[in-house]
Amino acid sequence: MSKVAYLGPKGTFSEEAAQKFFEDKSTEWFMFESIQDVLEAVSNEEVDKCIVPIENSIAGNIHMTVDGLLLYNLNIEADLIFTVSLHLIGNTESDIGDIDTVISIAPAINQCRQYIKSHAFKVEYTDSTAKAALFIKESNILRKAAIASKTVAQEYGLKILQSEVQDNTINHTRFIVVSKNSTTDIEQKKTMMLITPNNEFPGVLSSILNIFSSLAINLSWIESRPTGKKLGTYRFFIETEAARSDQSMEKAIKIIQTFGHEVHILGSYATTIL
Numbered sequence: 658m659s660k661v662a663y664l665g666p667k668g669t670f671s672e673e674a675a676q677k678f679f680e681d682k683s684t685e686w687f688m689f690e691s692i693q694d695v696l697e698a699v700s701n702e703e704v705d706k707c708i709v710p711i712e713n714s715i716a717g718n719i720h721m722t723v724d725g726l727l728l729y730n731l732n733i734e735a736d737l738i739f740t741v742s743l744h745l746i747g748n749t750e751s752d753i754g755d756i757d758t759v760i761s762i763a764p765a766i767n768q769c770r771q772y773i774k775s776h777a778f779k780v781e782y783t784d785s786t787a788k789a790a791l792f793i794k795e796s797n798i799l800r801k802a803a804i805a806s807k808t809v810a811q812e813y814g815l816k817i818l819q820s821e822v823q824d825n826t827i828n829h830t831r832f833i834v835v836s837k838n839s840t841t842d843i844e845q846k847k848t849m850m851l852i853t854p855n856n857e858f859p860g861v862l863s864s865i866l867n868i869f870s871s872l873a874i875n876l877s878w879i880e881s882r883p884t885g886k887k888l889g890t891y892r893f894f895i896e897t898e899a900a901r902s903d904q905s906m907e908k909a910i911k912i913i914q915t916f917g918h919e920v921h922i923l924g925s926y927a928t929t930i931l
C-alpha cells in the first residue's frame with residue numbers, strides 16, 4: 658500500500674483529483690495544511706508520493722509547487738488534468754447581497770479576478786479552498802464567502818450563493834504526482850527537465866530552445882525561476898513532448914551539456930485526463 662499526501666482539509670480539489678487518480682490502487686492518505694508541507698512530507702519520506710497542482714489554465718503556474726520541486730529535488734512520475742468549477746459559498750442564512758469579502762487559496766482567487774472585481778469584493782487568502790469553506794462554517798459570518806468546490810459546500814452543509822464564478826467556464830488544473838526517487842519509465846511520452854545555464858549571455862534561452870526546435874522536439878511547458886543569487890539570472894524548467902529514451906532527446910541533452918549548461922531530469926511520464 659503506498660502512502661500518498663495531498664493538500665487538506667477534506668474537500669479540496671487536490672483530494673478529488675487524488676482519489677480519482679489513485680482509485681484502483683490501495684492507498685493510505687495523508688493530508689497537510691499547505692502545498693509546501695505536502696512536498697516536504699515526500700522529501701522527509703513521511704509518505705511515498707504526493708499529488709500537487711502545478712498550473713491552471715486561467716491563473717497560470719503555481720510557483721509554490723515549482724519552487725518546492727527545486728527546494729526538495731523531487732521527481733515527477735505522472736501528470737493529470739482535472740476540471741475545476743469554482744463557486745461562491747456562504748453560510749445557509751447568507752445571501753449574495755450580504756457578501757463583501759471572499760476567501761480562498763491564491764490560485765483559486767486568481768481564477769476569479771474579473772468576477773471579484775465586478776463585485777468589488779475584498780480578498781482574504783487561506784492555504785486551500787476547503788480551509789476557506791471550513792472557516793465560513795465555523796465562524797458563522799454572513800458577509801464573507803469562500804471560493805471553493807460544490808463538493809465542499811455539500812460536505813460542510815454550506816450554501817452556494819453563486820455557481821461557476823471563474824473567469825472562463827473552461828477551467829483546468831494540471832496536477833503532478835511527485836516522489837523522492839526516480840521510479841519513472843523513461844519510455845513515457847513527456848520529459849520534464851531543469852536547465853541551469855552555465856553563464857548568462859545574450860540569447861542563452863533562445864540558444865537552448867533552438868536545440869529542441871532543430872531536433873523537432875515540441876515543448877509543452879516552460880517556466881523560468883530566479884537562481885536566487887543575482888537579479889536577472891534564471892533556471893529554466895522545460896517539458897518536452899518526447900520520452901527521455903528518444904534518440905532526439907538523448908541528442909538534445911548532450912548538445913545542451915556540451916554548451917556547459919546543467920541538465921537535471923525531473924521525470925518522464927504520460928498525461929492522464931481525469
Ligand SMILES: O=C(O)C(=O)C[C@]1(C(=O)O)C=C[C@@H](O)C=C1
Nearest residue numbers: 669670671710762764785786830
Ligand atoms: O485549494 C484546493 O482545493 C486545492 O486543491 C489547490 C488548488 C490550487 O492551488 O490550484 C487546486 C486546484 C484549483 O486550481 C484550486 C486550488
